[in-house]
Amino acid sequence: MNKNEYTSGASSAASDIALNIITRQEHSISRKKISDNALKVLYRLHGAGFDAFLVGGGVRDLLLGQNPKDFDIATNATPEQIRQLFKNCRLIGRRFRLAHIMFGRDIIEVATFRGHHQEPSKNVSQQSKDGMLLRDNVYGSIDEDAERRDFTVNAMYYNIGDYSIHDYASGVEDLEDKLVRLIGDPETRYREDPVRMLRAIRFAVKLDFDIEEDTAEPIERLALLLQDIPAARLYEESLKMLQSGYGLETYHLMREYGLFQQLFPTIAEYFTDDYSSMTEQMLDLVLDSTDQRLEDGKRINPAFMFAAMLWYPLQEKAKHISEQRQISMYDAIMEASNHVLDEQVRSIAIPRRHTATIREIWQLQIRLSRRHGKRAFRLMELNKFRAGFDFLEMRGEIEQGETLELAKWWETFQNSGRNVRQAMVSDLDSSNEGHNNRRKRNYRKKKNKAS
DSSP: OEEEOOOOTTSTTGGGOOEEEEOGGGSOOOGGGSOHHHHHHHHHHHHTTOOEEEETHHHHHHHTTOOOSOOEEEESSOHHHHHHHOTTEEEEOSSSOEEEEEETTEEEEEEEOBOOTTOGGGOOEEEOTTSOEEEEOOBOOHHHHHHHOSBGGGOEEEETTTOOEEESSSHHHHHHHTEEOBSSOHHHHHHHOTHHHHHHHHHHHHHTOEEOHHHHTTHHHHGGGGGGSOHHHHHHHHHHHHSSSOHHHHHHHHHHTTOHHHHOHHHHTTOOTTSOSHHHHHHHHHHHHHHHHHHTTOOOOHHHHHHHHHHHHHHHHHHHHHHHHTOOHHHHHHHHHHHHHHHHHHHSOOOHHHHHHHHHHHHHHHHTTOOTTTHHHHHHTSTTHHHHHHHHHHHHHHHOHHHHHHHHHHHHHHTSOHHHHHHHHHHHHHHHHHHHHHHHHHHHHHHHHHO
8 A cells, every 4th residue: 555644734634634545456446336327427527626525424334335425526617617617516505615517406515625724825715713714715725634633534535536545544454443433632622522522323223333432532522512513514414413214212322422412402301210201211112213213214293303302392481371270271381382392492593394294292281082973084184193193103112001002093994984083072072071970960969958
């Protein structure tokens, strides 16, 4: 293997950079495993005289023998030059300009090599007083770009020019050792972008790797920095963490490092040492169910997951409101839902389309107990009935008792013909009538005794 050393004092990661070029004969990546659209972009950039590399997770996953979900490309062409080469290109991003090459629904992301934000001649970046990068439109060389990468296993570049791999931070070695390791000083890199703490957890779980000791050490101590990240960005990150097929394990590791508590402070109030609260039981249940649905190729809805996660904090808030103001539980839940969701969106900006669905699922938990007359038939016609019922079943697993019995009733009702359904409702009406008659008799007895 050919080794070229590269160091620079301009980056906190410079001391970790040592280029190792792995020739085509020395690695396992085949172009047959790279998407046709990614190859088109690579070849056109190369043909126009620009450097063109497949980079990051695509290279990592190919070396691990996996099928990459995305194929990202890095180049020395500027975003404007990329747009001139591709009619199907659009430029996005303010923090760092990116080119998206559109092939129908398939999007190939192309980034210009990033440089050091300290260079005064190219200083179009901005940092906060705590070291967080706020804007980052600084272009540089591939060596500088490698220093700016977050983890060693993401700092490997597949060169379309000669099919070699440029490994800048011993990424291949860390792949073999199954380690997630930051490039540079971990605390400095986390302060530049606190979301890197979430990414360390996500990669460790996804790849079944360990987090390298120095990379792990500052995380719990710096977890509070996530409070400075825009809520919209943390919403997107929360979906990557919890709805990518390994959400249950990710939640437990996030919680161990104090990161989950920053994204979901309302839920964290109900954490216990032995993970025994109903809130914690529901977290395990809904995240495990989400993982299973993804494995089975079924669709998932973020609103359902958030509705389940926040249900028991909502219940506690509603009980307090109901007792304090002497209002019905249904009205209390409506009021409590505003409070709980307002608190949550301060941390992660759940879109309104999802908060509307969350409210519907919560409302249905009250309405599903009201089955008399024609109500049961009308409820089944509601758009969100199935989501409400699925959640009722989950609650039944945790709460048992009346909730479980109600879930079983609805399961039978859905799977029965109209005559059986009508009989089930008639039984409820008869039972309810008898109950009301007993209440009236008891009331008359008490009244007679009093007189």
